[in-house]
Amino acid sequence: MLHHLSIAxxxxxxxxxxxxxxxxxxxxxxVWADETAIGYGYPGGGDKFAxxxxxxxxxxxxxxxxxxxxxxxxxxxxxxxxxxLAHGGTDNGGAGLHPxxxxxxxxxxxxxxxxxxxxxxxVGEI
Numbered sequence: 001m002l003h004h005l006s007i008a009x010x011x012x013x014x015x016x017x018x019x020x021x022x023x024x025x026x027x028x029x030x031v032w033a034d035e036t037a038i039g040y041g042y043p044g045g046g047d048k049f050a051x052x053x054x055x056x057x058x059x060x061x062x063x064x065x066x067x068x069x070x071x072x073x074x075x076x077x078x079x080x081x082x083x084x085l086a087h088g089g090t091d092n093g094g095a096g097l098h099p100x101x102x103x104x105x106x107x108x109x110x111x112x113x114x115x116x117x118x119x120x121x122x123v124g125e126i
Contacts, residue, residue, distance in 0.1 A: 081108035
């Protein structure tokens with residue numbers, strides 16, 4: 001349904017350092033960049049997720065909004081979580097099986113450095 005999504009960030013270098021570390025754990029890479037924005041997607045492809053510098057106008061959505069990135073496997077969910085915490089993210093619900101969302105819902109929930117709620121998830125037999 002979605003072609004791509006972008007979010008506003010206050011500090012592009014800080015956000016880039018975080019996402020440059022975290023997204024490769026899920027198989028995504030930086031696919032383009034300029035002075036005011038960075039795009040991420042699959043290697044050799046276009047962007048599906050972008051960071052846009054908006055230093056004075058960032059308004060992070062509250063409860064009810066989050067970004068969920070598809071993980072290739074359960075181990076990637078844990079790598080995402082550990083890497084996020086090591087690069088400026090904070091816990092927002094842990095990493096592991098989350099049966100409250102389904103019997104095979106493996107996910108990690110964190111806040112990025114700007115305060116966005118992000119998740120890595122895979123749903124499948126355990």
